[in-house]
Amino acid sequence: MGRCENCIIRQFNSLRAMNKEELKRVSDTKTTKFLKKGEIIFGEGDKLNGVYCVKGGVSKLSKLSPNGKDQIVKLATKGAVLGQRSVITEEVANLSAIAVNDMEVCFIPKDAIVDTLNSNPNFAVEVLRHIAHDLKEADDVIVNMSQKTVKQRIAEAFIYLETNFGEDQNGYLALTLSREDIANVVGTATESAIRIISEFKKLGLIKASGKKVAIANRQGLNDVAKGA
Amino acid sequence: MGRCENCIIRQFNSLRAMNKEELKRVSDTKTTKFLKKGEIIFGEGDKLNGVYCVKGGVSKLSKLSPNGKDQIVKLATKGAVLGQRSVITEEVANLSAIAVNDMEVCFIPKDAIVDTLNSNPNFAVEVLRHIAHDLKEADDVIVNMSQKTVKQRIAEAFIYLETNFGEDQNGYLALTLSREDIANVVGTATESAIRIISEFKKLGLIKASGKKVAIANRQGLNDVAKGA
DNA sequence: GGAAAAAACTGACAATTGTCATGTTTTAGA
DNA sequence: TCTAAAACATGACAATTGTCAGTTTTTTCC
Numbered sequence: 111m112g113r114c115e116n117c118i119i120r121q122f123n124s125l126r127a128m129n130k131e132e133l134k135r136v137s138d139t140k141t142t143k144f145l146k147k148g149e150i151i152f153g154e155g156d157k158l159n160g161v162y163c164v165k166g167g168v169s170k171l172s173k174l175s176p177n178g179k180d181q182i183v184k185l186a187t188k189g190a191v192l193g194q195r196s197v198i199t200e201e202v203a204n205l206s207a208i209a210v211n212d213m214e215v216c217f218i219p220k221d222a223i224v225d226t227l228n229s230n231p232n233f234a235v236e237v238l239r240h241i242a243h244d245l246k247e248a249d250d251v252i253v254n255m256s257q258k259t260v261k262q263r264i265a266e267a268f269i270y271l272e273t274n275f276g277e278d279q280n281g282y283l284a285l286t287l288s289r290e291d292i293a294n295v296v297g298t299a300t301e302s303a304i305r306i307i308s309e310f311k312k313l314g315l316i317k318a319s320g321k322k323v324a325i326a327n328r329q330g331l332n333d334v335a336k337g338a
Numbered sequence: 339m340g341r342c343e344n345c346i347i348r349q350f351n352s353l354r355a356m357n358k359e360e361l362k363r364v365s366d367t368k369t370t371k372f373l374k375k376g377e378i379i380f381g382e383g384d385k386l387n388g389v390y391c392v393k394g395g396v397s398k399l400s401k402l403s404p405n406g407k408d409q410i411v412k413l414a415t416k417g418a419v420l421g422q423r424s425v426i427t428e429e430v431a432n433l434s435a436i437a438v439n440d441m442e443v444c445f446i447p448k449d450a451i452v453d454t455l456n457s458n459p460n461f462a463v464e465v466l467r468h469i470a471h472d473l474k475e476a477d478d479v480i481v482n483m484s485q486k487t488v489k490q491r492i493a494e495a496f497i498y499l500e501t502n503f504g505e506d507q508n509g510y511l512a513l514t515l516s517r518e519d520i521a522n523v524v525g526t527a528t529e530s531a532i533r534i535i536s537e538f539k540k541l542g543l544i545k546a547s548g549k550k551v552a553i554a555n556r557q558g559l560n561d562v563a564k565g566a
Numbered sequence: 567g568g569a570a571a572a573a574a575c576t577g578a579c580a581a582t583t584g585t586c587a588t589g590t591t592t593t594a595g596a
Numbered sequence: 597t598c599t600a601a602a603a604c605a606t607g608a609c610a611a612t613t614g615t616c617a618g619t620t621t622t623t624t625c626c
Binding site: 173175176177179181183195198199201204205227228229230231232234235237238239241242243244245246248249250251252253254255256257258296297298336337 | 401403404405407411426427429433455456457458462463465466467469472473476477478479482484525526564565
């Protein structure tokens with residue numbers, strides 16, 4: 111089992127503001143878990159006894175709406191710390207976290223986090239910065255959701271996937287989502303998403319091989335996203 | 339000019355975690371401002387040199403979407419601290435803050451906030467709790483926006499206004515919003531909002547006298563909000 | 567490799583929502 | 597109090613999006 115002190119992932123999240131002893135404590139109490147695609151890290155309403163630091167793979171953070179549809183609020187990848195918010199506010203989880211592909215995560219019991227928050231202002235401020243950034247992103251999502259058409263949001267989603275997860279060696283988006291997941295990200299019916307994706311293919315904006323999608327005309331997609 | 343040490347508003351926000359000296363510093367550097375309905379506290383893209391503590395009145399926090407429509411992300415009332423997020427992340431404001439009715443706010447230069455964040459973990463954690471709570475609310479708004487109909491969201495908006503701002507002595511909602519503002523809260527066209535509000539009146543769910551609105555059938559409104 | 571299951575896709579249609587045009591009422595200010 | 601401006605309201609129609617009912621393709625796993 112690796113030591114947090116040597117973990118490069120830490121540079122991407124708030125744990126980098128911990129000092130040596132604090133980090134040692136985290137390292138001594140953490141446990142590493144491997145999850146297969148589709149497995150649940152935690153569910154809406156679960157009481158969380160710690161946070162999950164994502165070492166590899168991607169998780170979708172989603173919430174079930176009363177009408178039975180899932181809304182994906184965020185995709186979390188390497189470096190993300192899941193469950194942080196719930197641990198801070200001492201509430202049950204507001205979102206579910208489900209593995210989109212195979213994942214490796216470290217579970218860190220909450221005491222190590224909470225105690226450090228209360229004693230090390232650098233760490234508290236660093237966590238604060240991250241959560242504040244998440245809040246800004248969430249506000250932007252609210253605006254997108256309510257002011258853009260489904261077509262625009264799907265175009266944006268592809269651009270988002272490219273800029274955040276990159277492409278594989280063949281130029282396909284490195285993160286492959288099912289049509290249903292894409293629909294749940296942009297908040298529309300699966301059929302609507304499929305229809306628009308087909309249209310994008312016909313227009314030559316993207317190309318697809320099975321579920322793999324590649325951006326074929328970035329500028330064109332951008333124009334659609336901007337409503338041109 | 340009042341002293342922060344004696345200000346009851348402080349009990350509602352993160353400033354309650356400040357100690358005597360810190361509070362004294364805030365009190366010595368703060369300035370009080372009075373704003374009329376419609377006045378701008380700060381605008382999207384402004385560089386903020388401090389935060390605004392709301393002593394009275396209500397502000398709408400909104401963002402202009404590329405299509406020229408405003409999306410109201412949040413309504414802030416007594417006790418809210420505006421601009422906190424931007425000061426923490428050292429970014430320009432992501433949202434505009436505009437007075438919905440006459441307001442009184444205290445401007446607190448950012449140094450007093452930032453220095454305390456860096457030195458007093460209690461304060462940092464208290465701010466963290468507030469921002470974390472805001473984040474949860476924002477996530478919930480995302481789900482509502484994307485999974486509920488305009489009718490449901492308008493019904494919810496009235497219930498929200500009642501539970502958060504209360505009623506006046508005649509039973510009307512204490513906070514009166516224009517139809518346009520309501521449309522901008524729920525993310526729809528003004529005409530659509532007007533139509534649905536008219537429908538609610540016909541159904542006896544609400545009654546209206548001019549722009550003042552009263553909830554006439556809470557259970558019925560609730561049913562609409564839940565999609566029954 | 568083949569069967570079963572899951573995912574992707576398509577068409578037809580209905581419901582919701584947006585837009586534009588216009589009239590009416592309310593509000594604010596001289 | 598009167599008037600102009602703003603806000604509210606409504607109709608007609610178009611565009612977007614959702615739903616249902618299927619078919620086809622892809623994936624999974626024995």
